[in-house]
Amino acid sequence: MRLPAGTVIAVDGPAAAGKGTLARRLAAELGLPYLDTGLLYRAVGRRVLDRGIDPQDARVAEAEARALTPEDLARSDLRGSLADMAASKVAAIPAVRAALLDFQRRFGAAQGAVLDGRDIGTVVFPEARVKLFITASVAERARRRFLELTGRGVAADPAQVEAEIRDRDAQDANRPVAPTRRAPDAFEIDTTALNADETFHAALAFIRKKLRVIA
Numbered sequence: 001m002r003l004p005a006g007t008v009i010a011v012d013g014p015a016a017a018g019k020g021t022l023a024r025r026l027a028a029e030l031g032l033p034y035l036d037t038g039l040l041y042r043a044v045g046r047r048v049l050d051r052g053i054d055p056q057d058a059r060v061a062e063a064e065a066r067a068l069t070p071e072d073l074a075r076s077d078l079r080g081s082l083a084d085m086a087a088s089k090v091a092a093i094p095a096v097r098a099a100l101l102d103f104q105r106r107f108g109a110a111q112g113a114v115l116d117g118r119d120i121g122t123v124v125f126p127e128a129r130v131k132l133f134i135t136a137s138v139a140e141r142a143r144r145r146f147l148e149l150t151g152r153g154v155a156a157d158p159a160q161v162e163a164e165i166r167d168r169d170a171q172d173a174n175r176p177v178a179p180t181r182r183a184p185d186a187f188e189i190d191t192t193a194l195n196a197d198e199t200f201h202a203a204l205a206f207i208r209k210k211l212r213v214i215a
């Protein structure tokens with residue numbers, strides 16, 4: 001599929017809905033760069049935890065966001081319940097979000113991109129040509145995250161995984177700044193009963209229609 005130059009594709013949705021899997025595959029298919037914006041918040045949370053400071057400390061979290069390096073994003077300890085919750089806590093701090101905004105906008109503006117997160121279609125790229133909002137039931141998202149964790153050899157308890165997803169969703173959706181929201185012009189795909197392939201094809205069909213691309 002040949003896209004108009006500079007096409008930005010925003011992929012938003014709640015925790016563990018399969019945004020990353022979809023966004024990565026769309027980027028490969030469409031020849032666009034991909035940015036997992038959750039990693040930025042995860043890396044900031046990690047840097048604050050490393051200093052032994054509460055991730056809700058706005059002054060420290062902002063300083064760490066401004067000091068972020070590419071190496072921080074490549075760390076192997078950005079996932080797991082502590083890192084998940086620290087990410088969500090620093091992500092609720094307006095100064096942290098402001099510090100990360102320019103980087104995300106420059107990344108997308110350079111040559112178009114697929115970005116996944118919570119506020120890509122509402123705040124980072126409200127003018128994006130294509131917006132997708134990916135959801136699934138809490139039980140299904142917890143099941144997928146549980147399989148992902150155990151697949152990586154991380155011990156996990158299914159009930160605890162589900163409770164943590166609920167907590168993080170509530171925190172992300174109820175914060176005053178850039179809460180998780182479906183943009184009015186976003187196409188919602190409920191993936192509860194869809195596998196990764198079906199989700200990918202549903203997204204691709206929408207993109208074709210939206211951009212009126214035939215081939």
Ligand code: CDP
Pocket residue numbers: 014015016017020037038039041042084087088089091092116117118119120168172
């Ligand atoms: O992979 P998962 O859906 O569990 O989370 P993620 O996309 O890596 O995001 C981790 C956390 O970063 C979220 O719980 C949000 O609090 C925050 N986040 C955000 O606020 N805005 C974004 N654009 C991306 C992530």
